[in-house]
Amino acid sequence: MKTLLPTSTAGSLPKPSWLAQPEVLWSPWKLEGQQLIDGKHDALRVSLQEQYQTGLDIVSDGEQTRQHFVTTFIEHLDGVDFENRRTVKIRDRYDASVPTVYGPVSRQKPVFVEDAKFLRAQTNKPIKWALPGPMTMVDTLFDDHYKSREKLAWEFAVILNQEAKELKAVGVDIIQFDEPAFNVFFEEVNEWGIKCLERAIEGLNCETAVHICYGYGIKANTDWKKTLGSEWRQYEEVFPKLQQSNIDIISLECHNSRVPIELLSLIRGKKVMVGAIDVATNTIETPEEVANTLREALRYVDADKLYPSTNCGLAPLAREVARGKLTALAKGAEIVRKELEA
Numbered sequence: 209m210k211t212l213l214p215t216s217t218a219g220s221l222p223k224p225s226w227l228a229q230p231e232v233l234w235s236p237w238k239l240e241g242q243q244l245i246d247g248k249h250d251a252l253r254v255s256l257q258e259q260y261q262t263g264l265d266i267v268s269d270g271e272q273t274r275q276h277f278v279t280t281f282i283e284h285l286d287g288v289d290f291e292n293r294r295t296v297k298i299r300d301r302y303d304a305s306v307p308t309v310y311g312p313v314s315r316q317k318p319v320f321v322e323d324a325k326f327l328r329a330q331t332n333k334p335i336k337w338a339l340p341g342p343m344t345m346v347d348t349l350f351d352d353h354y355k356s357r358e359k360l361a362w363e364f365a366v367i368l369n370q371e372a373k374e375l376k377a378v379g380v381d382i383i384q385f386d387e388p389a390f391n392v393f394f395e396e397v398n399e400w401g402i403k404c405l406e407r408a409i410e411g412l413n414c415e416t417a418v419h420i421c422y423g424y425g426i427k428a429n430t431d432w433k434k435t436l437g438s439e440w441r442q443y444e445e446v447f448p449k450l451q452q453s454n455i456d457i458i459s460l461e462c463h464n465s466r467v468p469i470e471l472l473s474l475i476r477g478k479k480v481m482v483g484a485i486d487v488a489t490n491t492i493e494t495p496e497e498v499a500n501t502l503r504e505a506l507r508y509v510d511a512d513k514l515y516p517s518t519n520c521g522l523a524p525l526a527r528e529v530a531r532g533k534l535t536a537l538a539k540g541a542e543i544v545r546k547e548l549e550a
């Protein structure tokens with residue numbers, strides 16, 4: 209990446225109201241058939257345009273073609289029954305009705321590759337594509353077949369690796385795996401979670417990232433955060449092993465979060481996507497606030513490895529709020545870039 213402090217988002221962006229109901233997760237589509245296919249493409253174009261206008265350096269599809277960051281990928285796999293749902297506690301935090309794994313999981317055809325090709329044709333900027341991580345996929349399902357979270361995660365890692373290689377082949381520059389579950393199941397992360405992640409990126413000759421956050425700004429998450437005390441030290445449990453792993457970039461939450469910034473020293477040497485935008489509030493950050501978060505992070509991350517970003521996806525926010533926040537992100541990064549270049 210030639211630009212210093214290249215900006216990007218952690219993933220999702222709001223969808224237009226003609227495509228899906230705004231400001232909710234798992235929002236049902238408002239179109240069907242060919243209209244839905246065209247609508248998703250149009251929304252992707254609008255989302256890309258907004259990323260250009262707000263000044264982002266690394267762009268994405270804004271996840272306009274998916275209903276949810278985990279379930280949309282799983283829907284395309286064999287071995288999972290979406291009719292037969294069970295209620296399970298996900299992220300050890302809240303109940304959700306989830307599909308059941310009833311047999312061997314496999315991917316018969318690519319899931320996002322056509323969408324990525326479409327995005328590639330619209331832009332010359334670097335593209336980042338998000339996929340769910342193996343552990344977070346396992347944690348969003350009821351497993352009635354493998355009866356082992358580790359085994360199922362390994363199978364998903366193999367599938368994700370196939371998809372990731374095809375995404376790279378159509379021109380994706382950075383492939384990101386979303387692993388909010390890494391912030392909850394520390395023992396499993398260290399035993400097999402990181403191993404599965406490394407299986408998912410095996411042989412991939414593009415940059416790779418893992419996104420670990422405290423979730424969208426939904427009530428179940430904000431309630432959970434209230435129980436975490438004055439210092440959020442969860443990253444401390446998984447950073448040492450991640451620092452040793454093959455993953456290139458670690459995407460994490462910083463602004464307005466109680467994560468002690470010095471924990472970044474545990475991943476020294478890695479590129480870091482620093483969350484300088486809070487996704488759990490409608491208050492739009494000022495560029496100076498963004499700059500302050502970045503300056504703090506620069507105490508622990510080399511300037512050429514710092515990627516200003518958002519704490520998590522912005523899908524549940526109003527579009528105007530999201531636009532304001534992205535503008536602040538780009539302007540804040542520009543302030544610090546000038547300081548570094550002075």
Ligand SMILES: [Zn+2]
Nearest residue numbers: 421423520521
């Ligand atoms: Zn997130």
